[in-house]
Amino acid sequence: MLAPLPLGATVQSASLHDTWIVFFWVGIGVAAVVYGLIVWCVFRYRKRRGDEAFPEQFRQNTGMEIAYTVIPLLIVIGLFAITYRAERYVETIAQTQDVVVNVTGFRWSWRFEYPRLGISVIGSPKAPPELVLPLGETTRFNVHSVDVDHAFWVPDFLFKRDAIPGLENVFDWTPNKLGTFRGECGEFCGLDHAVMAFTVRVVAPNDFERWIATHRRVSFARKATN
Amino acid sequence: MSAVAAPRAESLVRNGVLSWLATTDHKRIGILYMGSTFSFFLLAGVLALAMRTQLAQANLHVIGAHAYNAVFTLHGTAMIFLVVAPFGFGLANYLIPLQIGAPDMAFPRLNAYSFWLFLFGGIVVFAGAGTVDGAAASGWTAYAPLSVLKIGFGAGQDLWIIGVMLVGISSILTSVNFLTTVFIYRAPGMTMWRIPIFTWEMVATSLLILMAFPMLTAVLMMLLVDRHLGGHFFDPSLGGSAILYQHLFWFFGHPEVYVMILPYFGVVTEIIAVFSRKPVFGYTGLVLSTFAIAGLSMGVWAHHMFTTGAVVDPFFAALSFLIAVPTGVKFFNWIGTMWKGQLTFPAPMLFTLGFLINFLIGGVTGVMLGSPPIDFQARDSYFLVAHFHYVLGGGSLFAIFAAIYFWFPKMFGFMLNDRLGKWNFWLLFAGFNVTFFPMHFLGVMGMVRRIYTYPDLPGWSTLNSIATAGAALQAVAVIVFIANVYVSSWKRIPAGDNPWDGNTLEWATTSPPPELNFYALPPIRSERPTFDRNHPELAAGSAS
Amino acid sequence: MKIGVRLLVSSMIFALVIASIYGATTHDVIGVLFLGFMAVALIVVTIFIVVAEREANLAGDRKDLSASDVAGEDLGTFSLESYWPILAAAGTVILIFGVVFAPGVSFGLLLAGAALVAWTLRFLVREST
Numbered sequence: 001m002l003a004p005l006p007l008g009a010t011v012q013s014a015s016l017h018d019t020w021i022v023f024f025w026v027g028i029g030v031a032a033v034v035y036g037l038i039v040w041c042v043f044r045y046r047k048r049r050g051d052e053a054f055p056e057q058f059r060q061n062t063g064m065e066i067a068y069t070v071i072p073l074l075i076v077i078g079l080f081a082i083t084y085r086a087e088r089y090v091e092t093i094a095q096t097q098d099v100v101v102n103v104t105g106f107r108w109s110w111r112f113e114y115p116r117l118g119i120s121v122i123g124s125p126k127a128p129p130e131l132v133l134p135l136g137e138t139t140r141f142n143v144h145s146v147d148v149d150h151a152f153w154v155p156d157f158l159f160k161r162d163a164i165p166g167l168e169n170v171f172d173w174t175p176n177k178l179g180t181f182r183g184e185c186g187e188f189c190g191l192d193h194a195v196m197a198f199t200v201r202v203v204a205p206n207d208f209e210r211w212i213a214t215h216r217r218v219s220f221a222r223k224a225t226n
Numbered sequence: 227m228s229a230v231a232a233p234r235a236e237s238l239v240r241n242g243v244l245s246w247l248a249t250t251d252h253k254r255i256g257i258l259y260m261g262s263t264f265s266f267f268l269l270a271g272v273l274a275l276a277m278r279t280q281l282a283q284a285n286l287h288v289i290g291a292h293a294y295n296a297v298f299t300l301h302g303t304a305m306i307f308l309v310v311a312p313f314g315f316g317l318a319n320y321l322i323p324l325q326i327g328a329p330d331m332a333f334p335r336l337n338a339y340s341f342w343l344f345l346f347g348g349i350v351v352f353a354g355a356g357t358v359d360g361a362a363a364s365g366w367t368a369y370a371p372l373s374v375l376k377i378g379f380g381a382g383q384d385l386w387i388i389g390v391m392l393v394g395i396s397s398i399l400t401s402v403n404f405l406t407t408v409f410i411y412r413a414p415g416m417t418m419w420r421i422p423i424f425t426w427e428m429v430a431t432s433l434l435i436l437m438a439f440p441m442l443t444a445v446l447m448m449l450l451v452d453r454h455l456g457g458h459f460f461d462p463s464l465g466g467s468a469i470l471y472q473h474l475f476w477f478f479g480h481p482e483v484y485v486m487i488l489p490y491f492g493v494v495t496e497i498i499a500v501f502s503r504k505p506v507f508g509y510t511g512l513v514l515s516t517f518a519i520a521g522l523s524m525g526v527w528a529h530h531m532f533t534t535g536a537v538v539d540p541f542f543a544a545l546s547f548l549i550a551v552p553t554g555v556k557f558f559n560w561i562g563t564m565w566k567g568q569l570t571f572p573a574p575m576l577f578t579l580g581f582l583i584n585f586l587i588g589g590v591t592g593v594m595l596g597s598p599p600i601d602f603q604a605r606d607s608y609f610l611v612a613h614f615h616y617v618l619g620g621g622s623l624f625a626i627f628a629a630i631y632f633w634f635p636k637m638f639g640f641m642l643n644d645r646l647g648k649w650n651f652w653l654l655f656a657g658f659n660v661t662f663f664p665m666h667f668l669g670v671m672g673m674v675r676r677i678y679t680y681p682d683l684p685g686w687s688t689l690n691s692i693a694t695a696g697a698a699l700q701a702v703a704v705i706v707f708i709a710n711v712y713v714s715s716w717k718r719i720p721a722g723d724n725p726w727d728g729n730t731l732e733w734a735t736t737s738p739p740p741e742l743n744f745y746a747l748p749p750i751r752s753e754r755p756t757f758d759r760n761h762p763e764l765a766a767g768s769a770s
Numbered sequence: 771m772k773i774g775v776r777l778l779v780s781s782m783i784f785a786l787v788i789a790s791i792y793g794a795t796t797h798d799v800i801g802v803l804f805l806g807f808m809a810v811a812l813i814v815v816t817i818f819i820v821v822a823e824r825e826a827n828l829a830g831d832r833k834d835l836s837a838s839d840v841a842g843e844d845l846g847t848f849s850l851e852s853y854w855p856i857l858a859a860a861g862t863v864i865l866i867f868g869v870v871f872a873p874g875v876s877f878g879l880l881l882a883g884a885a886l887v888a889w890t891l892r893f894l895v896r897e898s899t
Contacts, residue, residue: 004667019599027590034586037561047568055568057764059505068558076547084540086599148372151533155672158603162534164469166462169535186606186674188365190372191291194677248851330848335855335889342859388866409774412830414840418773437808450870473800517777521784524808538796747837
């Protein structure tokens with residue numbers, strides 16, 4: 001059942017993936033106990049032919065009731081501890097970043113701006129934009145929207161963050177797998193919400209330098225003709 | 227047997243359509259609610275079938291984008307505001323006075339007013355479909371700034387806002403009625419610790435409505451101000467705040483989902499006790515856990531906002547996890563009721579078992595979603611869609627069917643066919659799980675919700691087709707149910723006062739009950755007065 | 771009805787506690803206002819219920835009473851039918867439409883107002899039932 005869950009492609013997503021695994025197995029455990037008890041009751045305590053007298057009419061068992069209040073409480077406290085640690089780790093913003101990307105969501109595509117590199121990539125539903133990131137380096141993301149709520153989601157990174165007008169959301173990603181990953185808008189934003197996709201391409205650092213060189217020329221050229 | 231205190235009745239017209247339009251009898255109003263909500267259910271179900279048809283394969287164009295957006299908006303709005311919650315109110319309207327030994331609700335005419343306001347509100351919501359731009363299309367959550375836009379969100383959106391506001395006001399007035407009735411009109415001997423668990427759940431539900439629904443009215447008003455009066459509540463470029471909408475909406479929205487489940491916890495409790503031939507196990511625990519759930523539910527609203535980056539996630543995660551504890555207590559109390567009992571499985575009990583199985587899955591995925599690291603992936607994905615359908619569909623909807631099969635004989639005086647009921651159950655159970663279980667996988671793989679189509683990625687079309695097939699099965703199940711009602715009304719097998727050997731006071735009167743409910747009331751010395759009267763050798767000795 | 775009072779007092783204390791914890795841990799104005807108002811509302815209701823409960827003497831709260839002990843007690847008049855609720859509902863709908871879309875306000879106000887007056891007339895004028 002865990003097969004469809006992406007393994008994660010960033011350093012941060014390892015922690016997210018681990019959280020999924022823990023919660024999944026705790027969920028399986030709880031379900032096994034509860035379903036087991038229900039199945040037991042359904043088969044063991046059926047009314048049989050000849051059962052005319054009522055069964056023992058007990059109404060409570062204080063010891064049991066306390067037990068099944070306290071034990072789940074301990075379990076959720078443990079789950080909270082795991083949750084808290086994972087979230088703090090994932091949301092840590094590093095002191096310095098290698099790359100900075102300003103992500104702007106708009107109806108109905110994305111703009112990726114690399115302010116330190118002078119590069120800007122804009123997409124449209126017919127031509128989804130491509131976000132290029134260097135492997136092993138930390139990229140700072142600043143996400144916001146210029147119209148309605150959107151969300152910047154890359155399922156393979158197990159992470160999304162909303163793009164809300166008037167708010168700037170900041171997080172770090174450190175990709176640790178090469179490849180091309182699909183991205184999409186994760187918050188309903190109207191007519192073409194379904195086709196507000198983008199791609200993320202993680203490349204080796206020297207490929208990234210080459211990409212910068214090409215795109216910087218292209219970007220400046222576009223600016224000059226505007 | 228002793229005579230009741232004597233309320234006086236006055237009556238204008240007794241039969242025919244006009245008498246239904248003018249009725250203030252809680253039983254008739256309850257039936258009006260349940261009948262209307264069932265009609266809205268059929269409408270919302272057709273909308274769901276339309277969605278599933280469009281999503282059966284990648285890149286289909288059965289319905290266009292704007293139409294699809296209106297379809298899912300109406301589907302969600304109808305199921306939440308016009309089906310699950312008001313069916314509970316209708317059932318409570320019917321049962322509360324009977325269960326506490328009262329002749330009617332405290333405010334019968336206010337009761338009728340609430341119903342008509344609800345029905346007119348629902349019609350207004352759907353009337354949007356007849357406008358130029360079509361019905362509302364911003365989702366049942368109507369997030370601003372999207373829902374403030376005029377292009378693509380025309381008069382239909384305004385009709386949606388007005389209709390939902392009317393339904394909200396109706397619910398507030400209904401809760402006032404419920405609380406007053408339960409506090410003031412209990413029969414002699416019916417102390418608060420002896421009222422049925424269903425009535426307790428309705429007390430908690432009513433308190434939640436009183437605290438949460440005014441917020442809905444306020445936020446809807448604010449939307450109207452932004453849309454029509456030049457307001458900028460939600461426009462950050464002019465001093466407003468987009469995130470404010472989410473806070474306001476979810477402060478209402480989260481208690482709302484508990485309004486949609488608490489009555490059904492009550493239904494399940496009653497049915498399990500009757501068909502286990504045992505009293506409710508852990509009555510006090512059930513009451514306390516209900517109020518723990520209700521109280522905590524007021525504090526978890528921003529777990530719908532974990533990905534906004536604008537809320538302190540750990541506070542809301544902690545409280546969300548805590549809610550799992552009293553919910554678990556309920557599950558174990560229900561198991562305790564079945565434990566060492568003598569279980570039988572007519573249709574109401576089957577639907578109740580279905581509730582237990584489905585709701586557990588929804589509960590587990592709910593705890594998962596309450597963890598921000600998991601929510602970062604799962605929020606607004608089909609994993610979330612699966613979660614809320616498991617709790618509301620697999621949970622509340624199954625309990626709705628259980629309640630219908632259980633109390634139909636009391637309301638109409640004849641039984642529903644049990645064999646058709648079993649078919650109804652198995653078809654619905656199979657269809658429901660076939661539709662919604664695959665959605666967990668689609669969600670984690672990256673399928674976002676509220677999209678009219680999706681790309682042809684590996685496995686996506688297959689899983690979606692499976693979900694669509696399940697929807698067809700569910701449609702058949704509903705048809706079987708409707709057939710059951712027809713067949714049974716033709717056969718008319720009389721039910722008698724107490725076909726199930728029920729415990730609570732409604733089973734001590736005729737089926738259907740007379741005007742003003744009781745010719746005579748048995749003495750009330752425990753939480754199951756009818757059982758005590760029918761089985762005096764087993765009556766509780768020193769129940770409070 | 772002591773349990774009702776106890777539940778409200780507990781809810782009130784819970785609301786105050788949760789509002790304080792929330793304010794202290796998050797410093798978020800919006801949430802503190804929501805939870806704070808909720809606590810204030812519960813305080814108001816609790817005070818009312820505590821006072822009312824002291825004076826209340828409901829038959830339903832007496833564990834040992836039966837219906838025969840109070841036979842003949844007047845529970846008041848329960849109408850079985852009335853046209854005013856559906857008319858008032860229609861009037862309310864028209865009124866709200868008017869508020870949003872302008873025309874029809876006066877008509878809705880008229881209908882809803884008339885229905886409300888007729889509805890409550892029995893309490894304003896002594897009439898023989």
